[in-house]
Amino acid sequence: MVNAPNFLISHPNYFIMSEYKPQEIEKKWQKIWKDNQTFKTEFPSKKPKYYVLDMFPYPSGAGLHVGHPLGYIATDIVARYKRLKGYNVLHPMGYDSFGLPAEQYAVQTGQHPAITTENNIARYHEQLDNIGFSYDWSREVRTSNPDFYKWTQWIFVKIFNHWYNKESDKAEPIETLYKKFSENGNVKVKAVCDENTEPFSAQEWNAFSEEQKHEISLKYRLAYLSNTFVNWCPGLGTVLANEEVKDGVSERGGFPVERKEMAQWSMRITAYAERLLKDLDGLDWSDSIKEQQRYWIGKSKGCMLTFQIADLPSFKNLEGLNTPPLTPPQGEGNTISVFTTRVDTIYGVTYLTLAPEHELVDKITTPEQKAKVNAYVHYAKNKSELDRQADVKTVTGEFTGAYAINPLNNALIPIWIGEYVLAGYGTGAVMAVPSSDTRDYAFAKHFNLPIINVQEGEKTDITKEDFDPKAGTMINSDFLNGMDVKSALDAMTKRVEELGVGYGKVNYKIRDSIFSRQRYWGEPIPVYFKNGLPYTLDESQLPLELPKIDEYKPTANGEPPLARAKNWVASSPPLGEGFGEGLGEGSNSQLQNANLPSWQTTDAIKWKAIKEKARELRKNQTDAEQTLWYALRGEQLGVKFRRQQVIDVFIADFVNLNTKLIIEVDGGIHLDSDVKKYDEYRTEVLQNLGYTVVRFTNEEVENHLDRVIEKIRNKISELPKLNPTFANSQKTPPLTNSASISQNHLGEGKYPLETSTMPGWAGSSWYFLRYMDAKNESEFASKDALDYWQDVDLYLGGSEHATGHLLYSRFWHKFLYDLGYVKTKEYAKKLINQGMIQGVSAFFRVVGSGLNYKRDINDELPDDIDRPVYIVSYGLQNNEYIDLIKQDLLKRNPKIAESNLEFNISFGIHRIDITNVDIDNSIDINEIVDFLERNEIKGEKILISKIPNRYICNREVEKMSKSKLNVVNPDDVVSKYGADTLRMFEMFLGPLELSKPWSTSSISGVSRFLRNVWKMFYDESGKLLLTDEAPNDKELKVLHKTIKKVEEDIERFSFNTSVSTFMVCVNELSDLKCHKRTILSDFLIILAPYAPHIAEELWEAMGNKNGISYAIFPKYDEKYLVESSFEYPISINGKVRHKMNFPANMDLKEVENQALASAEIIKWLEGKAPKKVIVVPNKIVNVVL
RNA sequence: GCGGCUGUGGCGAAAUUGGCAGACGCACUAGACUUAGGAUCUAGCGGGCAACCAUGGGGGUUCAAGUCCCUCCAGCCGCACCA
Incomplete structure (x- = not known):
């Protein structure tokens, strides 16, 4: 651009100084900001x-x-x-x-x-x-x-070394807990801790070894290691937090998630549940977020109730309900705890329901019901999370044969189990009140259980649409009768406390959050293990840096990647805390498993469970498995197979241990992509363990057994044979204790480090x-x-x-x-x-393979017909293109007679990248042709469009994403229009919180606006237009109302409206031909936050030495905004009929009189006297007839 | 099913406390300038010839409702057997 030829000087594009060139000034200022x-x-x-x-x-x-x-x-x-x-x-x-x-x-x-x-x-x-x-x-x-x-x-480390004191309602150092224990034992300590914490006295505590104390303290620490059911995602090879699981699959990647018991680090966020809930009130956050958090915390106030289980033999003959027992049975520990938010409905309880996983199920089930109950428990346990969520409407359950006693009226109530009761919430047991709870009602109806109404009045009929569980007054409820729900709740809570059968309790839905991930790329957890117990590193040893490893997958044993690291050990542990001599056996220890770093899943119990599962599967062979098993036994393959052999945590269908060959038969269900992914993962892990996996479908086994056997034979001959010791070694649990492995390369005084990350x-x-x-x-x-x-x-x-x-x-x-x-x-x-910016995807359609021409309904045209690919533009009427296609086809295929040609057109619709789609939604036909070629859609391509060589696309608003080919890259926008335009345009699109589609066409308005700003400073020849004249009232008014509005807008985060305001301001100042320094100077400052580059550039052009970034935001002055007169809309019955100009400070009565006196209004009055006249100062006049 | 948010021209939207609905911009139409226009400038632009009708539908409060109340509908997001 430097030496533009003379004859071009008159062309506007070649005036360098006069033109707004965002690309140049933006780079310039970005550099200045950086350098300074x-x-x-x-x-x-x-x-x-x-x-x-x-x-x-x-x-x-x-x-x-x-x-x-x-x-x-x-x-x-x-x-x-x-x-x-x-x-x-x-x-x-x-x-x-x-x-x-x-x-x-x-x-x-x-x-x-x-x-x-x-x-x-x-x-x-x-x-x-x-x-x-x-x-x-x-x-x-x-x-x-x-x-x-x-x-x-x-x-x-700090979190690990603190516990939550409910009395002071805050986290305190673990030492204060130790002190309390040594003085009083743990019974009186009000701490947030594990549910199953055993009570002990001060004497007992003081007699514990340091290690035993440490072990107990883990039940109290705010970060702790424990065996918990977690969301295990085999596809990702890690556990996931509850909120990372959506609809039973992982949020990232969509892999299936299963519930699995593993030792994991957790954070005791439950300790903070109440404060997290309460403090939401003071936050200026969106209602939606606050509601979501409230729901997630899930506080419910209710009552913990104890139901005695009836001593069955003595009640065997009592079939009827509500029959008072002769003597209340006093079974030891035979009680069921129930959490309810509706203790007021206790007289309406007609049965109890336990979760199938409830620990008492086994104990209370009568011999007669045993078989049925076991079958049901088995059914419920094997149902995946996904299935459970999928059909919530089907009512299932089973009677245990046992009865409990209503503590209020001694009525006998049957105990059921049902999967609608969740083991993880409350106590895993509910007192069912079918008259007041819709789920209980559905269950009762389904199993024909009695229903006792305890509320009457409007909206208390559970079968009706408008049912409101908290409506009406109490009936059939003894001393509660006549009370409303709220007072009945209070009265009954008080009563159960007096009777000693229950107490008021607040329950939270939120669970402690799982804190470990079996992954490499995360913060190492600064913990080492000594005698199986976790200790944190000393502050001085931090950071514990991620080690170098050779590969980033789990190890062959399924340990997290960090287990691959050499020397992943802590050097001598810090002194002081928790290092006694005694090696406590910890025989009752919950944390036996904590012997292992937290990835470890296969303890003895687990191993046994898997073995049992394998045995079970062996008994229930599928036909294909049976067929193959006989073939493998009968064929002389030279090797011995085992079926349903446990390998790692998997059960392989058939295994030859000498060659490490696994044969899997899948039941055809494996076509499902998720299961397939899981299979691939499983195969990968098994391969890492040195196995070869061959997979056949049922169909192959049953119909082509010879081929299958042939393949297996070939495989076996390829594989090297191992010595028998290996085969034998499979009899012990294969998942070795990683701590002991790591011990191998531990030096003296060194301890294995945690291998999972944060x-x-x-x-x-x-x-x-x-x-x-x-x-x-x-x-x-x-x-x-x-x-x-x-x-x-x-x-x-x-x-x-x-x-x-x-x-x-x-x-x-x-x-x-x-x-x-x-x-x-x-x-x-x-x-x-902020809301999302959506993409506007583009689509085109072709009639090609999906095209059917029929002479009559049953007769398709032969394949050899000359049938090109028609690319049919949107914006064409049906009859327009059908005729065209018809004519074209007839011309190409003279043998087809028009009379017996019937059209049944179906389109193939394809996405096309929006990059080359024009503002008018048109695209060069070659783009489409290229696309079709790339996707191997063969044949001659014919465009049917009103515009030569251009196709009009269909547009649809969708999420902006690569896969939808609708992504707009900010770099492209910046290089075309400049960053200031991008900034202002994004704000101009609409309110920040709302989602809105990106609109490439309307960006030109904002771009034009910035050029108009530039034009207030420079004329076409590049001459600065600034003058030092004093501004007049009109100009000052425009400026100050803009300052006021922009300031208010930013304070309430309404950025779209201030862009409009700037536009109005520039339009008005341009109309006023204002180039006055004082006005424009202030204007630039208020524009600077939105369009900083152009503001800096023009600010500098005005002769300012210091940048605009630290200028002083101008203060608007109300005096410039005061109007001397106001144009009143005069309305009759709320409809504006006339306008009249009055001085702004005119007396209201006078306004009224003049308005009524005007010819226009007299016309509307039609001689009638107005009933009422309302004059709102400087707003409106309304005449009521 | 429950909870939250949002419904206004062809499109993005504005109207902050109830007071002239549609500011501002896009698209569109006509004109000017030009060898040329996907540049610039000027004018028009909710519907209807009009009276009038229009803020998702219906009802209400009010002199006056996009705004407040009731009710229904649609879309988006979140949660989902939570006792």
């Missing part, structure tokens, strides 16, 4: 603070699409605005850089996830820089950096604190920094983290609050969830 560290946060500072934060991004390989920066732009506007307002702004960015995708990639390619992550971050960073964000990059953090995760581990949410639970003092090497953040920055003033991100990150981070923050590190109970005052 313009946005480096000052600390310490006397200014008031403002902390504005974006949710921690995971740097994915796909890079940003235009939806991602939406929130970043909004926060950047706020950050820049607050700087102009004189605040010291903390506006940082960093990366949640541990995570599954990088690890999956590592597993596949062997590339270290750190490298993948680094590359992705570099790309992410570049894309962010393109948009001109004002982040203080000197505070960037990455969760995968050891200097960051050192502190994540440090917090973990979950994705660990780092993000506190990163916002690290930004306050990101470089601190001696603390996670200094006290000064924490005291000054306090909390996040504005937090912006997607709503998908409602019950994950947003709950866990609140939990950790409260923990740090208890310890006195932070001063705020909540870390984010205001939370906004």
